Amino acid sequence: MPSWLRKTLVAAITVCTFGLVTPPASLLASKEPPSDDASSSDWQHSPTSRAEEAVSLTRAQFIERTMEKAVAQSHEKFGRKIAPVIEDEFRAVILPRMEEVIAELADRYPEEELRYLAVSENPSGGQGERIFHLYRADTGEDLIRFHVRREHPPQDGYWFQFHYHTCDDGFQAHHELGKIYWSKNTPPNWRT
Numbered sequence: 001m002p003s004w005l006r007k008t009l010v011a012a013i014t015v016c017t018f019g020l021v022t023p024p025a026s027l028l029a030s031k032e033p034p035s036d037d038a039s040s041s042d043w044q045h046s047p048t049s050r051a052e053e054a055v056s057l058t059r060a061q062f063i064e065r066t067m068e069k070a071v072a073q074s075h076e077k078f079g080r081k082i083a084p085v086i087e088d089e090f091r092a093v094i095l096p097r098m099e100e101v102i103a104e105l106a107d108r109y110p111e112e113e114l115r116y117l118a119v120s121e122n123p124s125g126g127q128g129e130r131i132f133h134l135y136r137a138d139t140g141e142d143l144i145r146f147h148v149r150r151e152h153p154p155q156d157g158y159w160f161q162f163h164y165h166t167c168d169d170g171f172q173a174h175h176e177l178g179k180i181y182w183s184k185n186t187p188p189n190w191r192t
Contacts, residue, residue: 062106062111076191086182097178102134119134147164
């Protein structure tokens with residue numbers, strides 16, 4: 001159920017009953033994974049369908065499919081307010097670098113194992129950093145985490161700093177993909 005519909009139903013039930021009836025727990029349960037802390041590997045990845053697992057991919061097919069999903073997750077993350085402003089620069093600067101990182105990951109695996117590598121869904125909203133993660137669908141192990149954070153250097157306006165973390169160092173180091181300038185005004189929350 002879309003989050004806007006869930007929120008509307010909760011509000012409608014509460015208002016119509018003057019707060020005397022509690023909405024069902026299924027409406028109150030959040031489908032969002034936890035925040036982007038170092039423990040963000042705790043949340044569940046979407047299971048891969050059996051049909052997807054049965055298909056072997058070439059490296060080029062894997063990279064192409066992963067990039068399509070990366071673009072979709074990025075647009076969902078940016079939302080209607082941020083996406084139109086940074087779209088062109090994101091496609092010109094950030095996406096090519098993401099593709100390089102994904103290609104490097106694909107080179108580390110034999111082609112028959114690429115079918116197990118998947119892109120997470122549900123980028124974080126609000127002020128969270130997560131865009132998407134690449135993980136092994138068969139084990140649930142995170143491999144690469146693509147994030148974006150807001151930076152606000154003094155007297156310099158707001159920037160979106162795109163980076164990724166790898167499992168090689170326990171997701172500690174920030175590997176920069178690039179920065180995109182927003183403006184002097186505070187940007188809206190993600191996914192709005």
